Amino acid sequence: MADRSYLAWPFFDASHRALAKRLDAFGRETLEPRAVDHGDPDSLTKEFAQALAVAGFLDLAVPAEKHDVRSLCVAREHLSYRSGLADFAFAMQGLGTGPILLFGSDAQKAAYLPAVRTGKSLAAFALSEPEGGSDVSALRLQAMRSGNGFVLDGRKTWISNGGIAGHYVVFARTGEAPGAKGLSAFVVDANQQGLAIEARIETIAPHPLATLRFDKAFVPADAMLGQPGDGFKIAMATLDIFRSTVAAAALGFARRALDEALTYTRAREAFGSKLADFQLTQAALADMATEIDAAALLVYRAAWTKDVQGVRVTREASMAKLYATEMAQRAADRAVQLHGGQGVVAGNVVERLYREVRALRIYEGTSEIQKLVIAGQTLAAFAAEAGP
Secondary structure (H helix, E strand, C coil): CCCCHHHHCCCCCHHHHHHHHHHHHHHHHHHHHHCCCCCCHHHHHHHHHHHHHHCCCHHHHCCCCCCCHHHHHHHHHHHHHHCHHHHHHHHHHHHCCHHHHHHCCHHHHHHHHHHHHCCCCCEEEECCECCECCCHHHCCCEEEEECCEEEEEEEEEEEECCCCCCEEEEEEECCCCCHHHHEEEEEEECCCCCEEEEEECCCCCCCCEEEEEEEEEEEEHHHEECCCCCHHHHHHHHHHHHHHHHHHHHHHHHHHHHHHHHHHHHHCEECCEEHHHCHHHHHHHHHHHHHHHHHHHHHHHHHHHHHHHCCCCHHHHHHHHHHHHHHHHHHHHHHHHHHHHHHHCCCCHHHHHHHHCHHHHCCCCCHHHHHHHHHHHHHHHHHHHHCC
């Protein structure tokens, strides 16, 4: 990573700068040799999770007490710079355990967190459904009371680590109230009777994804996280932590795109000059560098606010995710364009980046949803100050 000047910003302390150095060495030595597309993303995801655990980085994703969001962001930025799948492995260990850490009982934490922290088991977060993704209130998977537990019926889709996870945090409708207020969260073991992998999903950047089917799957009452009806609160509290980290992953992809563009244009000659000497090339590089710094400021403002002030960062995290993911797509596109024909050759780093970054504008809240969140938060803040 060529530009490290941002680590001197006041958002960070010495521990974050030391973490960045460790991650950089880990990326160069462990991830870079395996960063090419892999024919078996399931196996590679498991390998990356174990390597991250051995190096101690999963302690950040699955901490003993609480997340340090700046550390999560530094980690995802450095991991995505080297390998989108390594970043995925790290992020899912956090997202799939976040609800347990935040709302689980001591017994639930003891049952699930150590195995994930040590890379022995993979975690998954099962929120989206065929009829309900961005609209959480439209979720249909039912959790009906039955004896001393609940029976789950329905489907989940776009589930990361689907098919290889050891457990799923599943959000289902228990019906305490209409819409989002009638949801609850459960921890469901992958070997639960009645739970099946209906289909695996292939995407432009290979990742373990699946559709899950629940067919009268009985889970005991102590599988519920928090209280009945807490599901939406649990999901939003988890995303309030991890949404900023999606923006950090986008930042890592964008930094790699810029570095690849700088390396190529300084070496490639056309019409008797280096590409980097042409003003149009310099304009593209300037746009990339400026937008990367702007995104970094948004990402680490959100992370610092969450860590230091300890308040909800719904608006700040949504701004960071919206801007950073859209920016990263532009950066990858510019890098491909500057590489010319080489940019679309399979296996080229910028070709891989172009595919890997695309999903970030969709998952954990699409760009369109982020705009609605930002507008809603802005209007509410203005109304509170201005009055009716």
